[in-house]
Amino acid sequence: MSSETTAVAPVAESSRIAIIDMLRGFALLGILLMNIPGFSMADYSFEVFKNDPDNPNFWLYQFIGIFFEGKMRAMFGMVFGAGVLLFIANKGTKGTSVHALYYRRMFWLLLFGLIHSHLILWIGEILYLYAVCGMILYLFRNVPPKYLVWAVPIVAVVSFVAGTIQYQDIREKRIAYVEATKAKSQNQTLTAAQNKALTEWREIEKTMIPNREDAKANTKKMKSDYSTVASYLRPIAFDIQTKYLPFEVWDSLALMLLGLALFKWGFLTGAWSNKDYWTVIKIGYGLGLPLVIYANYYAFYHFSTLEANLARMEQVPINWVNLIYPFQRILLVMGHAASLILLYKSGVVQGLMNRLVAVGRMAFTNYISHSVICTLFFFGYGLNYFAELEFYQIYFVAFAIWVFQLIISPIWLKYFLFGPLEWLWRSLTYWKLQPFKK
Structure with a gap:
């Protein structure tokens, strides 16, 4: 589409594809399942139950991990593409x-x-990352789908290599720290290298792997006033948006490129035959479920606590099991998407599907609403429920938000063309106030 120009007007609402809105709505609600522990749970609070099959929280944790973890962000990225x-x-x-x-x-x-992360104070936000990826993604809009899909396996392998290099750097510092700590405990005079090892590991504890005392201090900060919470979270958000951005971009970009390909092929618009969607479901779940179950069992067996994680790091130079993650995630998200598309086409639960379409059409507003509601409910300057609820109880909050948005979104769109933030975004994009009321 070389040298395209256009009149300053958005795509007409009649051109929207309801299936894509439905997938976006489902992904958005699913993302809340993954985000809400970040709003509400203290560091290492999962250790109480995640390796105890007798605890009901264990099975909820496993269910969400198998069917939702990473898959909802993948679906959202595909739809964004x-x-x-x-x-x-x-x-x-x-x-x-x-x-x-x-x-x-x-x-x-x-x-x-930036506003979402530094004012609303949600460090798990994705808008900044998606904007950066979107700027790169646009350059690939005319690439044939058969080439776009190669981004997924290529990025999976490259990300594994990059992650392994980073892991080995941390591992070397951990081993050096352990040796220096041992020497210190034996009252030996520490060398310059050993002192450096203590300092470097302390920096890692401050930024990536908090120790037990740090975890307690972090919880106390999260239960404090806005200024204290902000002073704790903003540096983390800044690091994510700068120092770690080069590592974060590629995974999301690959998912968006896959979304471009699937849109061009007609998969995301419901154009495939039911038989083809069933084939995707069989392959996606048939291969994806065994992979994710094995990976979760491996984590259950080897990574029960912080101390077990660190001990494993000292023993294992390469975590080959991490290669499973990108492939099981794509297999399962394709299965999820195909299942949802078939369900939509069947008309069996059309009322629910229509509500998901409305949630998806207001995804920007609903996404920011998740953060506003959760920060005010959990953080110290709000109702201060941070680290107060059991794992299963935080999902009562998530479910309440789901119900609220599934009810309010269709009602809002009866009277308005867009969600409030969607309208603002469009008006800023076209530098002209867009129609709002129907």
Whole structure:
């Protein structure tokens, strides 16, 4: 689409694809299942139950890990990738450049991400990352699907290699720290290298692997006033958005490229035959479930506590089991997507599907609402329920948010064309107030 230009107007609502909105809505609600422990649970609080099959929380933890962990973010990323083509669809050939509009759109998304992380204080936010990925993704919009899909296995392998290099660097520092600590306990005079090892490991504890005392201090901070919570979380958010960004980009970009391919192939629009979707379901669950169950069992056996994790790190130079994650995730998210598309096409639970479509059409507003509600409910400057509830109890909060958004989103869209943040984003993108009320 070389030298495209367009009139300054968004894609008409009649051009929206309901199935994509439904998938976006489902993914958004599913993401809350993964995010809510970050809003509510103290460091290492999972250790109480995640290796105790007699505890009901264990089975809830395993169920969410098998069916939702990573899969919802993958689905959301795929739909975001399809959104690139939806954005530039049906544009005219006169007026403001599509390129300029698209990058303006991504700029505002990036700014919203900064507000989300540094003012609303959710460090697990994805808008900033998606904006950066979206800027790169646009360059691949005309690449044939058969090439786009190769991004997933290539990035999986590259990410494993990069992760292994990072892991081995941390492992070397851990081993050096253990040796220095041993020498110190024996009242030996420490060398400059040993003193450096103590300092370096302490930095890792502060930024990546908090020790037990750090964990207690972090909980106390999260149960304090806004200023204290912000002073704790903002440096973490800053590191994620700068220091760790080069490592974070590739996984999300690969998922978006996959979404581009699946949109072009018609998978995400329901254009495939039911038989083909069933084939995807059989392959996705048939291969994905055994892989994720094995990986979870491996984690159950080897990574029961912080101390077990550190001991394992000292013993194992390469965690080959980590290679399973990107492949089981793609297999299962494809199974999920195919199942949802078949369910939508069947019309069996059309009422629920229509509500998911509405949630998906208001995904930006609903996503930010998750953070506003959860921070005010859990953080110290709100109702201060941080580290107060059992694992299963935090999902009562998630379920309440689900019900609220499944009810409110369709009602809102009866009277308004967009969610409030969707309207603001569009108005800023086109630099003109967009119609709001129906």
